[in-house]
Amino acid sequence: MAKHSPETTAPGRGADSFKALEERNAARPGYGTVAKWLHWLIFLLLIVQLCSAWIMPHIGLNTALVPSINIHFTFGTIIFVLILVRLVWRFGHRVPLLTDGVPRWQNIPARATHNALYLLLVALPFMGWVNASAHNLNIRLFNAIELPRFPGPQSWIVHAFGELHIKAAYTLLALIGLHILASLYHHFWIRDRVLTRMLPGG
Numbered sequence: 001m002a003k004h005s006p007e008t009t010a011p012g013r014g015a016d017s018f019k020a021l022e023e024r025n026a027a028r029p030g031y032g033t034v035a036k037w038l039h040w041l042i043f044l045l046l047i048v049q050l051c052s053a054w055i056m057p058h059i060g061l062n063t064a065l066v067p068s069i070n071i072h073f074t075f076g077t078i079i080f081v082l083i084l085v086r087l088v089w090r091f092g093h094r095v096p097l098l099t100d101g102v103p104r105w106q107n108i109p110a111r112a113t114h115n116a117l118y119l120l121l122v123a124l125p126f127m128g129w130v131n132a133s134a135h136n137l138n139i140r141l142f143n144a145i146e147l148p149r150f151p152g153p154q155s156w157i158v159h160a161f162g163e164l165h166i167k168a169a170y171t172l173l174a175l176i177g178l179h180i181l182a183s184l185y186h187h188f189w190i191r192d193r194v195l196t197r198m199l200p201g202g
Helices: 018-027 033-055 067-092 104-134 161-190
Strands: none
Touching: 033 067, 033 161, 067 104, 104 161
């Protein structure tokens, strides 16, 4: 694959110079302060969440609520609330993907990856809640505020949420890695503002 060069122009805009393309990209707005704070806060919390998941014991019937499990439940609930806030904020403050100089087919996997990330970040805490309830574990935020248990029937489907939760977590980890690699690709290869728009001052 050929490296992006200053002579490369957007499809169908052969008359545009690379400088004009950069000027158009630079004029486009970046993400707002709230969106940036939510993005990086959720990212940092996910690091804590993945670490707690790695060291916590396997959850079985009547598993003792050790600190690592309680931390996992607490941060999972916080992430769930923050991702809902992020979604509401996103709908009211849309920032389009940069498409100038980037093949249109790249927008399809980019949007699919973003949508999958949001879906998993909402679904994972829910699956964890259902799995904890199925194994008689009480979810306590900061070991103080107890959340109600999932009210559904205790069937094999409910118990299967534990395995689904683990598989979904690995899928999320893979998508996060893909998201990071794509951002670095845009920053160092294509040299657009996909990454810098989410950074302070971008």
